[in-house]
Amino acid sequence: MKYTQAKDVMTRAVHTVEADRTLHGLSDFFLDHDVTGAPVVDTEGTLIGVVSVTDLARHVRDGSNGSTARVHTAYYDELAADYADEDLEALHITETSTATVRDVMTPEIYDVNPHTSVQQVADVMLRSNIRRLFVTRDGRIEGVITATDMMKVVRDL
Template identity: 35%
Template sequence: MIEVSTIMAPAAQIHGGARLPNRASSLLRKTIRGSCRTSHGRRNMRAYDIMTKDVLTVTADMSVDEVRDRFFHNRIHGAPVVDTSGTLIGIVSFVDLAGGLGRRVLHVMQRDPVTASEDASVEALASLMLAHKIHRIPIVHDRRLVGIVAASDIIQALLDLRGASGAETAEAEEKV
């Protein structure tokens, strides 16, 4: 089970609401367990249903400066590192690039990143993100990159499944 109160604790401090984590945690748990259906009617939504398939990737021989520019222009904070055959060999984040001036991605990337398969459940993906304190998970098939799921993809999918319109979102915020 996903322990959402871990993520919501800072929000409670900001809003001064001691009951915020419990209500938000309960709402998210109900959404994940009860409403995660795909358009095909499957009970649990999978990585394949929400992943970005056209992933911006980088290579190990790229310069840190080049990758930093690519991140800036594409408004992203991290990317999978692949070899010439599309095999995932690492992941690099904006934070990894910070001390790498004049170096190659090979020297600053994280090797052996946390990955998941296309059939991983949304709940499993969220649990992996919380356990490893990461914001994106490369999706692989036979070690080849086939997509990526970001934390924002999970949140958006849950909102879409619940049919969250502006009015419903405002109503939910008032209750929290």
């Protein structure tokens, strides 16, 4: 298959996460859906940001004041570029935390339309140093393109 436009590369099944979900719930969401990031929506379903395991890890503390869960080992590869091994070992999510996805998400949304060329998609991802962007039409999410998706394009050249 020749990849020419965003719609040819995108993953159509996009799992969104609610802005008011707890961080422990966010960790469960990532594991349940086998993803490392997701678009964030408000109560009306409007796209308001993006959250990743890196955002979660930046916010997580040592968990000394409550019951904790370790950040799942499935995320170590994703986080290894940003954190030292000893920092990864110390990451815990405090189950009693009142923080929500809204507190840790990135409010900047990078999106393209379905007809954007794959070259433009790559340019946006490189220039913005992001690992995922969303394909939208009329404010609705139609898909997501990750760095892995773009590697498939390169592989199939």
